[in-house]
Each structure stands twice: as structure tokens, then as C-alpha cells.
Amino acid sequence: MEVTTTNELLHGGKLSFDHFRNEVLKDYRLACESREASLLGRKEVLTGKAKFGIFGDGKEVAQVAAAKFFRPGDFLSGYYRDQTFAFATEVASVEEFFSQLYADPDPANDPHSAGRQMNSHFASPFVGEDGEWLDLVNRKNITSGMAPTAAQMPRTVGLALASKLFRHENVFRKFTHLSNNGNEICFCTIGDASTSEGHFWETVNAAGVMQIPVAFFVWDDGYGISVPKKYQTTKGSISEALKGMQKKDGTNGIEIYKIKAWDYAGMCEVFEAAIQRIRDTHTPALFHVEEVTQPQGHSTSGSHERYKTPERLAWEREWDGNKKMREWLLENDLANDDELSDIEVAAKDLVRTSKQRAWEKYSIAVDAQVAKTVSLFDELIESGGDNHGEIAKVKTTLLNHREPTRKDVMVALHAAAEAAQHQGSALRSYYEELRAEGLKTYGSHLYDESPHSPLRIQGTDLQFNPDSPMVNGYEVLNRYFDQLFSANDKVVAFGEDVGQIGDVNQGFAGLQSKHGEFRIFDCGIRELTIMGQGIGLAMRGLRPIAEIQYIDYLVYGLQPLTDDAATLHWRSKGRQSAPLVVRTRGHRLEGIWHSGSPMGMMLTTLRGLHICVPRNMVQAVGLYNTLLAGNDPGVMVECLNGYRLKEKLPANLLDYYVPLGVPEVVREGNDVTVVSYGASLRIVQDAAAVLQKTGISCEVIDVQTLLPFDIHHKILESLKKTNRIVFVDEDVPGGATAFMYNKVMEEQNGYRWLDTSPRTISAKAHRPSYGSDGDYFSKPNTEEVVDVIRAMMQE
Numbered sequence: 001m002e003v004t005t006t007n008e009l010l011h012g013g014k015l016s017f018d019h020f021r022n023e024v025l026k027d028y029r030l031a032c033e034s035r036e037a038s039l040l041g042r043k044e045v046l047t048g049k050a051k052f053g054i055f056g057d058g059k060e061v062a063q064v065a066a067a068k069f070f071r072p073g074d075f076l077s078g079y080y081r082d083q084t085f086a087f088a089t090e091v092a093s094v095e096e097f098f099s100q101l102y103a104d105p106d107p108a109n110d111p112h113s114a115g116r117q118m119n120s121h122f123a124s125p126f127v128g129e130d131g132e133w134l135d136l137v138n139r140k141n142i143t144s145g146m147a148p149t150a151a152q153m154p155r156t157v158g159l160a161l162a163s164k165l166f167r168h169e170n171v172f173r174k175f176t177h178l179s180n181n182g183n184e185i186c187f188c189t190i191g192d193a194s195t196s197e198g199h200f201w202e203t204v205n206a207a208g209v210m211q212i213p214v215a216f217f218v219w220d221d222g223y224g225i226s227v228p229k230k231y232q233t234t235k236g237s238i239s240e241a242l243k244g245m246q247k248k249d250g251t252n253g254i255e256i257y258k259i260k261a262w263d264y265a266g267m268c269e270v271f272e273a274a275i276q277r278i279r280d281t282h283t284p285a286l287f288h289v290e291e292v293t294q295p296q297g298h299s300t301s302g303s304h305e306r307y308k309t310p311e312r313l314a315w316e317r318e319w320d321g322n323k324k325m326r327e328w329l330l331e332n333d334l335a336n337d338d339e340l341s342d343i344e345v346a347a348k349d350l351v352r353t354s355k356q357r358a359w360e361k362y363s364i365a366v367d368a369q370v371a372k373t374v375s376l377f378d379e380l381i382e383s384g385g386d387n388h389g390e391i392a393k394v395k396t397t398l399l400n401h402r403e404p405t406r407k408d409v410m411v412a413l414h415a416a417a418e419a420a421q422h423q424g425s426a427l428r429s430y431y432e433e434l435r436a437e438g439l440k441t442y443g444s445h446l447y448d449e450s451p452h453s454p455l456r457i458q459g460t461d462l463q464f465n466p467d468s469p470m471v472n473g474y475e476v477l478n479r480y481f482d483q484l485f486s487a488n489d490k491v492v493a494f495g496e497d498v499g500q501i502g503d504v505n506q507g508f509a510g511l512q513s514k515h516g517e518f519r520i521f522d523c524g525i526r527e528l529t530i531m532g533q534g535i536g537l538a539m540r541g542l543r544p545i546a547e548i549q550y551i552d553y554l555v556y557g558l559q560p561l562t563d564d565a566a567t568l569h570w571r572s573k574g575r576q577s578a579p580l581v582v583r584t585r586g587h588r589l590e591g592i593w594h595s596g597s598p599m600g601m602m603l604t605t606l607r608g609l610h611i612c613v614p615r616n617m618v619q620a621v622g623l624y625n626t627l628l629a630g631n632d633p634g635v636m637v638e639c640l641n642g643y644r645l646k647e648k649l650p651a652n653l654l655d656y657y658v659p660l661g662v663p664e665v666v667r668e669g670n671d672v673t674v675v676s677y678g679a680s681l682r683i684v685q686d687a688a689a690v691l692q693k694t695g696i697s698c699e700v701i702d703v704q705t706l707l708p709f710d711i712h713h714k715i716l717e718s719l720k721k722t723n724r725i726v727f728v729d730e731d732v733p734g735g736a737t738a739f740m741y742n743k744v745m746e747e748q749n750g751y752r753w754l755d756t757s758p759r760t761i762s763a764k765a766h767r768p769s770y771g772s773d774g775d776y777f778s779k780p781n782t783e784e785v786v787d788v789i790r791a792m793m794q795e
């Protein structure tokens with residue numbers, strides 16, 4: 001393929017002048033269309049057809065210039081100002097942009113989020129409906145956008161690191177649909193103010209250390225909503241502040257370039273050479289794009305006249321990128337005024353028509369619901385029932401909505417059904433039909449629904465050889481990981497102390513030297529971007545096991561898990577997946593930050609992941625196999641005090657599967673059901689042995705996974721037999737014990753089978769105190785479990 005360089009074009013090289021001119025005019029046309037989309041988009045919000053709008057006006061020229069060097073196979077991890085980039089790469093059309101603005105839930109109209117996301121949150125498809133990764137090498141890839149500032153940074157590390165792994169590790173070479181020898185770059189865009197976030201610094205540092213192919217673009221318009229740069233950035237300049245990270249001869253680091261957002265030709269020249277260099281050498285670069293304007297202000301929620309001076313506003317009008325590009329085209333005789341006016345008029349037409357088409361498509365579905373609802377109302381009104389006056393009023397209210405919504409239809413149907421009572425069965429059934437449809441429309445795809453859902457994995461039995469040895473728990477994992485890395489060429493594992501020493505508990509001991517440093521490796525102390533690294537690698541089709549050394553530090557890495565990993569599949573309505581496995585360990589060791597069990601925190605923030613809490617390392621192996629067989633992300637919490645307990649080594653480590661959401665009865669009994677998991681199970685087992693001596697028989701249940709939780713209601717079966725139940729763990733009161741209690745009482749209707757009040761036993765509200773005695777009085781203990789159960793038996 002002949003690659004035409006912009007340098008040649010700009011400097012009148014071998015290509016014909018006409019070709020060059022057409023390219024440049026096409027860019028101008030795109031910039032005009034994008035501007036028009038911003039202007040019309042804002043109007044749609046102000047007139048009430050859409051709820052909120054945030055636009056890319058002011059960044060059009062910079063983005064058309066950058067997009068010229070974005071090749072098939074590359075990834076964009078950007079933010080809500082990237083509409084021009086999405087149009088230029090043809091990942092999104094202007095019509096789709098408006099469909100998303102209207103929150104059209106039909107994925108045929110808004111394929112990026114099916115109406116689930118605010119506008120300008122684009123997503124290209126990574127996985128097909130069959131759950132298989134698509135060919136990502138021959139398409140331009142945009143990772144699903146997010147609103148939290150700098151949330152796009154952590155996954156950028158993984159998106160770019162994947163190229164390095166694909167380039168250097170032979171076992172990955174065969175995945176030719178995922179990479180072309182690691183030539184792909186991750187483009188990462190961010191606003192100037194969002195560089196104040198720790199996410200930015202951690203990401204840039206990791207990129208500089210690891211030398212991964214990222215092009216960072218900082219769109220510097222001088223403000224983060226109303227707060228100017230002097231309150232955001234040291235020295236008021238991100239490129240100045242970053243100078244210590246700049247790459248020099250013989251060092252790692254990042255390249256840094258400064259360019260002006262209105263200087264089309266200057267940007268093309270810099271981008272072309274610099275981006276080629278990133279691709280060839282895997283050296284990250286940062287483009288500090290200065291003098292960016294924001295003609296319509298931050299968003300539809302406010303006006304920038306409130307905080308920008310008249311001088312600043314005048315300067316922004318003068319240095320508008322589209323205006324400057326127009327002037328440049330005229331000065332260089334690339335077009336005359338009439339030709340440019342024609343382009344501008346055509347752009348306006350295209351955007352107006354696209355907007356109208358998007359609105360028609362959106363309203364057609366709602367209009368049909370309104371029409372059917374009204375016809376049901378009319379039938380009742382005409383039949384002259386008791387409440388026809390009331391129903392006529394509801395009808396008028398519905399028809400008075402200028403732009404009726406699905407919600408208006410539901411409210412009207414419900415109100416009319418209430419008024420009609422026994423005559424309203426048709427209304428009620430249409431209401432129920434729409435309710436079921438709506439819940440599916442907005443609620444599907446929290447988890448994978450394809451043949452690659454891990455929920456489809458059936459359990460298998462353990463197999464042992466006659467001479468299967470008893471080994472330490474960590475050795476079970478070590479043998480498993482060794483076999484796993486030989487059998488599954490997509491798996492990589494990394495984290496603090498995971499590479500050279502094979503993790504702090506030796507699960508990977510000796511495996512880096514055997515399987516290579518691009519498969520099992522160390523990371524800096526950066527939990528946030530270790531999680532992002534996992535997310536990005538998973539998006540690119542690998543199977544990362546990303547380690548958080550102790551569960552207490554999960555909170556450092558929680559933001560990308562809760563905002564990105566947990567929502568990705570849902571917010572793209574199945575278009576994108578990140579099947580990351582987070583490996584961590586917890587529950588019991590010593591002191592505040594090495595024995596936490598923040599399961600409640602995880603349960604509320606990580607819906608969209610599976611949460612596995614194996615009681616020993618053999619069960620962990622079975623759950624790892626299940627997670628790795630599916631497309632959903634998950635967390636594995638290994639028991640810190642289980643690594644040195646002896647377990648019998650199974651013969652079928654790679655074929656042992658523990659199904660998700662299926663508890664196991666680990667001790668049978670008749671008097672009381674004790675529900676627990678992980679390290680607390682040992683306390684419960686000890687208590688059960690004590691109670692047995694006085695004839696109290698406990699049935700002990702290991703839930704195995706908290707998400708999903710007991711999908712076949714096995715705990716209820718036990719409760720039906722014992723009529724007493726207690727939930728035990730090491731989380732704070734009201735944490736995971738309250739979750740389990742709620743599941744069994746409300747969802748399983750367990751309350752019907754109770755003879756005594758149900759109990760929870762948890763750790764104390766304060767953090768675990770250091771030392772054995774501190775631990776004893778902070779966490780549940782055998783004596784306490786015995787006493788609680790004995791009291792229940794006496795009630």
C-alpha cells in the first residue's frame with residue numbers, strides 16, 4: 001500500500017494538487033458538519049427534545065487532523081468531546097449522534113449505547129452476538145465513552161500495552177484478528193482540567209515506564225467548566241508540568257509536542273511524523289493542543305458568559321478553529337469564498353436532514369404506543385363505564401405532551417387502569433406488556449447473554465489419583481497456573497510482585513521464567529492503572545488476570561472497575577466486553593489494612609462482575625476455570641490464611657469447574673442453617689463441631705459466589721428443613737451478611753419458614769485491630785457463633 005504523507009501533500013509533493021485539495025476540503029466539510037451538529041444539538045436540548053447535550057465545538061479542526069493518522073486496528077479511549085473524531089473515522093454518523101442525543105433505545109438507531117448513554121459517548125463493536133471477538137485489526141475501534149473526568153485513562157494503559165505484548169510474545173502471534181504485529185496505537189483524549197486527576201498522572205507515568213504506544217491529546221481550552229488553568233495545573237501548562245517525564249536519549253519517558261488547535265497545517269505536520277514514530281518505536285507521546293475554544297460553553301447546563309471575560313469570549317470568536325481553517329484555505333488559494341460557502345451550506349443541509357431522520361425514527365416507536373393507548377382509552381370512554389370522565393382526563397393529559405415519552409405512556413396507562421379498576425384489564429395488560437419490554441430494553445446485558453456467558457458453565461467433579469498428594473494451598477494454585485499458561489495462550493497475569501517472585505504467596509512462583517515476561521510480569525504500585533491495564537487488555541481480546549495484592553487496596557483500583565468494567569457490556573448493549581479477572585486475597589491476616597473483607601462495598605459497586613469467594617484453593621481453581629470460560633469480568637477473593645493449609649491436589653485442575661451461583665452444603669445438619677463463605681467458614685465449622693457435642697446439628701452452607709447468589713435457592717431448601725438461619729462473615733455489620741439475609745428473606749421468601757428470628761454475625765464496625773487479641777475482638781469468632789446459635793435454639 002502506498003502511504004501518502006501529509007508532508008508531501010502540504011509541500012506540494014508527488015500527489016496531484018487536486019487530490020491534496022480534495023483531502024483538505026473534505027476535512028473542512030467534516031469540521032463544518034460537526035460544528036453544525038453541535039449548534040443544532042444544543043437547540044434540540046433547549047427546545048426540550050433532548051435532556052442534556054455536551055458537544056465538541058472548538059475541537060473540530062484538531063480532531064480531523066488527528067483522525068487522518070488513526071488507522072484500522074487503532075483504538076480511541078476518549079471523552080465526551082470526540083464527536084468530530086467519531087465522524088471522521090466513520091465510527092459514528094451524524095444521524096446516530098442525534099439518535100443518541102434523543103436517547104433512542106433502538107440499537108439500530110443508536111448502536112453506540114442503545115439510548116443508555118448521554119450524547120457523544122461512542123462505541124464501536126468489539127464482540128459479535130455470538131460472543132466471539134470480531135476482527136479488530138481491520139476496523140477503527142472506539143472504546144465506549146464515560147462521563148467521569150479522566151475515567152478513560154486507566155484502560156488506555158491496557159489498550160496500548162496489548163500492542164507491546166502482541167509484538168513481543170510469540171504465542172500471541174496467531175491472533176491475527178486481534179493485532180498486526182502490535183502496530184496499533186491507542187489514541188487517548190482528555191480535557192486540560194481533567195489532567196488534574198491522579199488518573200492522568202498514573203497513566204502517563206505507566207506509559208513512560210513501560211514504553212507503550214499511546215498518543216495522548218490534551219485539549220486545552222483553559223477551563224474545566226468554570227475553573228481556569230491557574231487552579232488546575234502547575235505552571236498553568238500541562239506540557240511544562242510534564243517536562244521531567246520527557247524522553248531523552250537513552251531514557252524512557254514520553255515525547256511532548258505543543259501545537260495550536262486552529263493551526264490545521266501545523267497539526268497535520270506534527271501528527272504525521274510523531275504518530276508514525278509512536279507506531280514504529282512504541283514510545284508514547286503527548287500532544288498539548290493549546291488555544292482550544294469552546295464556542296457554546298461547557299454543556300447545555302450553563303452559560304460560559306458567567307465565568308469568561310468579554311475579552312476571552314472575543315478572543316475565542318477570533319481564534320475559532322473552523323474560522324481559521326477557512327482563512328487558511330483562502331490564503332493558500334485552495335478554495336474561493338463561493339466554494340467554501342457551498343460546503344458550509346451542504347454541511348448544514350446534511351446535519352438538518354440527519355437530525356430530522358433521527359427524530360422521526362425515535363418518535364415512530366413512541367407514537368405507536370401513544371396511538372394504541374389512546375385507542376384503548378377510547379374503547380372504555382365509548383362504552384360509557386363509570387369512570388369514563390377520569391379516563392378522558394388522563395387521555396387529554398397524555399395528548400397534551402408535545403413530545404410524549406414512554407414514561408408518559410406508562411403513567412397514563414397506570415392512572416387509567418386505576419380509575420377503571422375491573423374494567424381496565426386491557427389497560428393493565430398493555431401496561432404490563434410495555435413494562436416488561438421497557439425493563440428488557442433498558443436492563444439487558446448487565447452480564448453476557450451470548451453462548452459465552454459463564455453462567456452456562458456446568459460444574460464438574462473433582463478427580464484424584466490414588467497417589468494424589470496433600471499440598472499447601474498456594475501449591476495447588478501454582479500447579480494450576482502453570483498448566484493454565486500452557487493450555488490457554490490468551491492468558492496474562494500481572495500485578496505488584498507477580499513476575500519475578502511469583503506473587504507474595506507464590507501462586508506464580510517460577511512461572512515467569514517458564515512462560516515468559518510478556519505473560520507473567522511485575523507492575524509498579526498503581527492499583528488504579530493495574531485495573532485499567534486489565535480492562536484494556538481484555539477489550540483487545542486477551543484474558544488478563546490482574547492482581548490487587550490485598551483486598552484492602554481494591555479501593556485504589558475500584559473506580560475503573562465500577563465505572564468501566566462493571567458497566568461496559570451494559571452501556572454498549574453488548575457491543576463491548578472486558579472479561580478481566582481480578583485476583584486478590586483477603587479476609588484474614590493482621591491489622592487494619594491486611595485483613596479487611598469489604599465485600600459489601602464490592603457488592604454494591606461491582607454489579608456487572610461476578611464475585612467469587614472460594615473457601616480454599618481447589619475451589620478457587622474451579623472458579624478460575626469458570627470465569628476464564630466466559631466473557632464477563634469477575635473478582636476472585638482468595639483466603640489469605642488458606643495458602644498454607646493442606647489440600648489434596650486434584651488430577652483434573654484444568655477440567656474442574658465450579659458453577660457460579662451454586663452454594664455447596666459443606667456440613668449437613670437439621671437444627672440450624674449457617675450460611676457463610678471464605679475464611680469465616682472455618683470458624684463456622686469449628687462452632688458446628690462444638691455445638692454437635694451438645695446435640696445441636698448445624699447445616700453449613702458455603703455460598704461460593706456472592707454475585708450471582710444462590711440462583712437455584714438451595715439455601716431455602718435447607719431453611720425449610722431447619723427453620724433457623726444465621727449468616728456469618730467478616731465484613732462490617734450491614735455488609736455482605738445483610739445482602740445474603742435480604743436475598744434469602746425477600747427474594748427466596750425465606751421468612752415463611754422461620755421458627756426463630758434470623759441472625760447475622762459479622763465483624764465489628766471498626767477496622768480489625770492488630771495482633772491476635774485485636775483480631776479476636778474485631779472479627780467473629782467460634783465462641784460467638786456457638787453462643788448465637790445456642791440462643792437461637794433456646795428461643
Ligand SMILES: Cc1ncc(C[n+]2csc(CCOP(=O)(O)OP(=O)(O)O)c2C)c(N)n1
Nearest residue numbers: 081147148149191192193194221223224225
Ligand atoms: C470525576 C468527575 N468529577 C467532576 C465531573 C463534572 N465535570 C464534567 S466535565 C468537567 C470539566 C472538565 O474539564 P476539562 O477536562 O478541561 O474538559 P473540557 O470539558 O473543558 O473539554 C467537570 C468538572 C465529572 N464528570 N467527573
Ligand SMILES: [Mg+2]
Nearest residue numbers: 191192223224
Ligand atoms: Mg477544558
